[in-house]
Amino acid sequence: MQALTGITLIDGIHNSPIQDAVIIIEDDTIHSCGSKNEINLTQDMKIIDYQGKTVLPGLIDAHTHICFEPAADPLNILTEETDAETAIKAARYSHQTLKAGFTTIRDVGGKNYIDFAVRDAIKADVIPGPRILASGKNITMTGGHGWPIAEEVDGTAEVRWGTRKQLKKGADLIKIMATGGVLTEGVEPGAPQLTLAEIKAAVEEANKAGCKTASHAQGTTGIKNAIRAGIDSIEHGVFLDEEAIEMMLENDVYLVPTLIAVKMIAEEGTESGIPEFAVRKGRAIISDHLRSFQAALDAGVKIAMGTDAGSPFNNHGQNGLELTLMVKHGMSEMEAIKSATSISAELLGLSAEIGSIQPGKKADLVILEENPLDNIENISAVSQVLQNGNPVF
Numbered sequence: 526m527q528a529l530t531g532i533t534l535i536d537g538i539h540n541s542p543i544q545d546a547v548i549i550i551e552d553d554t555i556h557s558c559g560s561k562n563e564i565n566l567t568q569d570m571k572i573i574d575y576q577g578k579t580v581l582p583g584l585i586d587a588h589t590h591i592c593f594e595p596a597a598d599p600l601n602i603l604t605e606e607t608d609a610e611t612a613i614k615a616a617r618y619s620h621q622t623l624k625a626g627f628t629t630i631r632d633v634g635g636k637n638y639i640d641f642a643v644r645d646a647i648k649a650d651v652i653p654g655p656r657i658l659a660s661g662k663n664i665t666m667t668g669g670h671g672w673p674i675a676e677e678v679d680g681t682a683e684v685r686w687g688t689r690k691q692l693k694k695g696a697d698l699i700k701i702m703a704t705g706g707v708l709t710e711g712v713e714p715g716a717p718q719l720t721l722a723e724i725k726a727a728v729e730e731a732n733k734a735g736c737k738t739a740s741h742a743q744g745t746t747g748i749k750n751a752i753r754a755g756i757d758s759i760e761h762g763v764f765l766d767e768e769a770i771e772m773m774l775e776n777d778v779y780l781v782p783t784l785i786a787v788k789m790i791a792e793e794g795t796e797s798g799i800p801e802f803a804v805r806k807g808r809a810i811i812s813d814h815l816r817s818f819q820a821a822l823d824a825g826v827k828i829a830m831g832t833d834a835g836s837p838f839n840n841h842g843q844n845g846l847e848l849t850l851m852v853k854h855g856m857s858e859m860e861a862i863k864s865a866t867s868i869s870a871e872l873l874g875l876s877a878e879i880g881s882i883q884p885g886k887k888a889d890l891v892i893l894e895e896n897p898l899d900n901i902e903n904i905s906a907v908s909q910v911l912q913n914g915n916p917v918f
């Protein structure tokens with residue numbers, strides 16, 4: 526057993542941290558934790574003193590693209606490079622993500638099932654990386670958002686086929702495209718895409734297999750179609766009106782805002798090489814996106830932390846920037862931390878294993894140099910990451 530001592534403990538569930546706390550780890554599991562007075566240290570324990578440091582549950586990013594090179598035009602790179610090249614890069618991005626304290630990611634859109642190969646290689650200890658839940662190819666309509674790397678399907682029968690195919694190949698969840706988006710040429714973020722009946726077919730097939738669903742959804746009609754179809758999470762949620770927020774609350778639908786993705790596109794501009802159509806759309810939606818985020822937050826919609834890492838200049842391993850933005854736009858530091866731990870774990874259906882520091886949970890931990898409650902930017906000053914109780918290098 527190992528004992529981490531001298532720490533400030535933020536457990537991902539409770540609102541106040543425990544000062545001078547101790548965490549006891551047995552193999553890959555948290556055995557016990559609490560203030561120093563409550564926890565007995567015994568002779569056989571390996572004591573690691575982290576005096577002055579803050580410990581959080583391993584962070585969770587609920588929206589990544591581990592196959593994407595976060596350059597000016599990721600989709601163009603993906604269509605030009607070979608699968609082997611994509612896979613080698615994805616392995617490197619996985620390591621970067623893990624070292625930043627993100628011990629779990631939900632990857633929502635890969636290429637040619639490379640996301641599954643990376644997930645399985647990490648699981649088998651072939652390469653270092655976070656635990657990955659992967660969706661395989663996105664389900665989109667012909668010419669719909671993300672089509673160059675997605676499964677293009679039309680009509681409910683084809684949607685069922687496309688969804689079943691992802692499940693057969695090993696999808697942990699299904700991601701569908703309910704609206705247009707920023708990074709695909711010729712589609713508009715506000716425009717609905719897959720129909721209500723088509724989304725329902727995808728959700729039904731996924732749920733039959735015990736899998737959850739996520740929808741890329743930016744425009745209001747598409748967002749509502751996805752919620753009516755029974756989706757588990759709305760990704761981006763750019764144009765949320767009051768009714769959409771009400772529907773999310775009623776149906777227990779999570780929002781995954783990905784504020785950093787739009788910010789990077791709008792800020793970097795065409796000078797950086799981002800295609801003109803993407804910059805135009807990014808800049809057009811940014812204020813509505815922030816307004817929707819704040820309205821959802823005020824209404825009490827569950828918000829899971831997701832970055833869209835892999836989108837332009839949205840680097841794998843800088844996932845913590847999203848928490849900084851969420852705080853800048855109205856969340857408390859503790860809310861942002863919960864969003865990236867216990868709330869994301871709930872969305873992923875993994876609350877029994879991860880997302881909090883409690884006895885019986887996996888010993889996935891982030892040790893930070895400074896307390897992120899004092900300044901959320903401290904989330905990126907990682908001293909050490911433990912994965913299944915083992916230090917990550």
Ligand SMILES: [Zn+2]
Binds near residue numbers: 588589590633634833
């Ligand atoms: Zn995305």
